[in-house]
Amino acid sequence: MRELLLLDGDAEEAGWQERALCAQTDPEAFFPEKGGSTREAKKVCLTCEVRGDCLEYALMNDERFGIWGGLSERERRKLKKRAV
Template identity: 40%
Template sequence: MRRIRPEEVARARKDPRLLDAAEYRSESLGGSYRMSGDDWLRHGNCAEAEPDVMYPEPREPIDEALAMCASCPVRTPCLVRALEARDRHGVWGATAPRERRAMIEVWKDINPLAVGA
């Protein structure tokens, strides 16, 4: 696996998707949020998508998956789930695996109780 560059981590710290995910998780801790809960997943634009779309092979384009995520009503909880689980595969919360690797490093600072931190 390739190393995460410091500039990628610096960019991730300012990424609005990550900032939204951190805010969502903070607001949801007292409510009904559960990383393992799958109710939100059924409301995703990808609920009926073929797995190959959301989990393309390395170096295959991810444009179709990102377009599907762009208007998804559960994009933020989806990203939180991926960050909490340190999922580095597939497209989650409108992020590519490469982007999420850097976000996961930042997430460990934001949320020291994250799974596997």
């Protein structure tokens, strides 16, 4: 029973990803080459209804690459430092 509950929780957690606007756009925009522009990805994030869930996921899972919740890796690192 406990395993079933964990699986259900994982499914609920991942539900926000299905509603994310980035799932409907070019994934390469969210993982630009070093020094590449993040402008397009961040523009998509601005109007995304699950932006907060996305950022929370990235912070909790220590995502080191890409744009998550409208923030770059550097911006997420700064945010984490301020929270400590």
